[in-house]
Amino acid sequence: MRKAVSTIILSAVVLGFCAAAVIGYVFWDFLASPTSAENREVVYEVQPGRGFNSIARDLEAAGVIRNSGLFSFYARAIGQRSKLKVGEYLLNSNMKPIDVLSVITSGHSLARPFTVSEGLNIFEIASLYERGGFGTSQNFLKVVRDPAFVRDLLGIDAVSLEGYLFPETYQITKFTTTKELVASMVNRFLSNYQAVENAVPAGMDRHQVVTLASIIEKETGAPVERPLISSVFHNRMAKGMRLQTDPTIIYGMAVATGKIPTNITKADLSRPTPYNTYVIPGLPPGPIANPGLHALQAAVRPEASPYFFFVSRNDGTHVFSATYEDHAKAVRSFQMNPRARAGKSWRDLQTKQKKTAAP
Incomplete structure (x- = not known):
């Protein structure tokens, strides 16, 4: 009788171990293997207020992951479900789910270059901003002509930020506001001005x-x-x-x-x-x-x-x-x-x- 019980227990343990091994293998295969061998880019936007499960289902429907349930379980297990960052992300059907999770929790939103050449004035930059699809020229001019904003950034009373929008290439995401862009341009000016401030006549x-x-x-x-x-x-x-x-x-x-x-x-x-x-x-x-x-x-x-x-x-x-x-x-x-x-x-x-x- 004892031998039979021991055999049953041993069999149960072996079966449990085998089941765990199979589940573990399936889970690891899901995490470590690309969803598809196809090289297909997908731009996905993590919007404010969206739940993780809903986003996981979106990614499965888009062919970026194979199983939204396993993806959600893995994110919960490593404490990443609450780490989603609002943004627009470039994903690929040949990415591993581990890498997909890393991208959508990184905050590194998809960005486009905005190049400002030397010698452009605020009217020309505003037009460039609108033609690039980043926003309206009217709003850009409103921001750079805001006396309070000028004072906050430069500590001076001036009619606009003309002269202080440093010419360079900036990376703009879908969520970059006009004020954020302008502030970064002024900060870039302030950084570069340090190279000349000790030589001012x-x-x-x-x-x-x-x-x-x-x-x-x-x-x-x-x-x-x-x-x-x-x-x-x-x-x-x-x-x-x-x-x-x-x-x-x-x-x-x-x-x-x-x-x-x-x-x-x-x-x-x-x-x-x-x-x-x-x-x-x-x-x-x-x-x-x-x-x-x-x-x-x-x-x-x-x-x-x-x-x-x-x-x-x-x-x-x-x-x-x-x-x-x-x-x-x-x-x-x-x-x-x-x-x-x-x-x-x-x-x-x-x-x-x-x-x-x-x-």
């Missing part, structure tokens, strides 16, 4: 440095020229001369109308705006674009030069002059000469418009 504050850097950024497409461009403006300010830089005219018109003009006319040179440096003395009240690090460096480290003037060669570079007489010669050679303009100068564009309008 006496008599200039940070806002003036950024303003000058923005003008330098807009004035030349040749990086090697930035320190020379800077020297011209420093020399003119030291002599009490007006800066007389065309990009400030364009920006003043953009602020006034909400549209960036494609070209300027001779009459625009005397058009009064707070930014028109043909009319106002010194620097404009704020930046006219968002400069990169090299323009900031040029603003605080101008090249020593005798120059007070420069004029475009129409190829992105400039002729620099120490006297007005030499400058006038350069203007005649490159801006008043139709061959030198070759359709690139605003004066040439103005001539074409007049010819088109002529009866």
Whole structure:
């Protein structure tokens, strides 16, 4: 009798062990094996308030996991059911369930690049933001023109964050708010500004440095020229001369109308705006674009030069002059000469418009 009982118990133990082994194997095979050999990407969004079981069923229906019940059991066993992070995730049908769980609890939401080039102003960045499908340009401009937000980020009273949206590539998720993006852009500026803050010339504050850097950024497409461009403006300010830089005219018109003009006319040179440096003395009240690090460096480290003037060669570079007489010669050679303009100068564009309008 005892032998029979022992045999039954032993058999039960063996059967239990075998059953556990089979269950363990099935469970481990589920966790460690890809759902499919097929390489099929699935973008899945973990939304606020969704329960784990519901999400597991979604993933099974999408072919990302084979068994939602086992997936939920495993997540509970290792304490991950409550660790879900809201986000948009890139999954694949050839992923292991272990890896799927790791992704949807990571918080590393799917992101798209948003690239801001040097010299863009807030209007251009807002347009880029909308064209990329990240949000509306109207909302972007509302955020960067919020005085309280400007004060929180920079500690200054300014009409906008123009100049402080550092040009770089940013990663934006579906859940990144406009304020979060703008704050990261300003923080990137503050980090980069540390490289120049100890070289700021006496008599200039940070806002003036950024303003000058923005003008330098807009004035030349040749990086090697930035320190020379800077020297011209420093020399003119030291002599009490007006800066007389065309990009400030364009920006003043953009602020006034909400549209960036494609070209300027001779009459625009005397058009009064707070930014028109043909009319106002010194620097404009704020930046006219968002400069990169090299323009900031040029603003605080101008090249020593005798120059007070420069004029475009129409190829992105400039002729620099120490006297007005030499400058006038350069203007005649490159801006008043139709061959030198070759359709690139605003004066040439103005001539074409007049010819088109002529009866």
